[in-house]
Amino acid sequence: LAKTTQPISMDSYEGQEVNITCSHNNIATNDYITWYQQFPSQGPRFIIQGYKTKVTNEVASLFIPADRKSSTLSLPRVSLSDTAVYYCLVAPLDTGRRALTFGSGTRLQVQP
Amino acid sequence: DVKVTQSSRYLVKRTGEKVFLECVQDMDHENMFWYRQDPGLGLRLIYFSYDVKMKEKGDIPEGYSVSREKKERFSLILESASTNQTSMYLCASSTQGADNSPLHFGNGTRLTVT
Incomplete structure (x- = not known):
């Protein structure tokens, strides 16, 4: 499974747009990019997944350039409740009998 | 919605005790996982x-x-709890197949071994 690199932490203020970039230089042709969000004292939860170009849902947008060696999670107009750790994972859509490995993630702190 | 339930939210055990952490999922997922999470x-x-x-x-x-x-x-x-096993333990499940769903996590069990 491809290794990912993302910033350890980021700070923002309420109402700002936050972009978290993840590098995955060794991404394979059949790999998808998935982001998880983890609030304190909870398990991570899936927020968005994509293969190429742009994906948007009610929580976030995911931008993937043509070479797919990086991806950017965009959180529009963050609020205090977006304070969390964000994990980027790269793996085939069908991981079958393999497990996913999480890195240390990016700790986002949103200030008032 | 998939539900992954971990039987205990907090546990305190003594060194040397045998400890069981239970996890149940209700979506007929083939894959199940145990992770531990420590600061940093x-x-x-x-x-x-x-x-x-x-x-x-x-x-x-x-x-x-x-x-x-x-x-x-x-x-x-x-099998025999030790203080270095003090941690947050997270259970997760997922399905197999081409339309693989993402991992679904429980809310964790915070275990303290004294």
Whole structure:
């Protein structure tokens, strides 16, 4: 499974747009990019997944350039409740009998 | 919605005790996982199972064992708890196949070994 690199932490203020970039230089042709969000004292939860170009849902947008060696999670107009750790994972859509490995993630702190 | 339920939110055990952490999922998922999470180390995979009675070691299996007698239940066992096993333990499940769903996590069990 491809290794990912993302910033350890980021700070923002309420109402700002936050972009978290993840590098995955060794991404394979059949790999998808998935982001998880983890609030304190909870398990991570899936927020968005994509293969190429742009994906948007009610929580976030995911931008993937043509070479797919990086991806950017965009959180529009963050609020205090977006304070969390964000994990980027790269793996085939069908991981079958393999497990996913999480890195240390990016700790986002949103200030008032 | 998929629900992954971990039987205890908090546990306090003594060194040397045998500890059972239970996890149940209600979506008929084939895969189940146990991770531990420690500050600065992210989530580390202990064991996973892709079928009933099947298990695979993860990155840090030492000091742990698992049991999967039924598809919906995956138990993590600390044979003889030690203080370095004080941690947050997270259970997750996922399905197999081309339309693989993402991992679904429980809310964790915070274990303290004294």
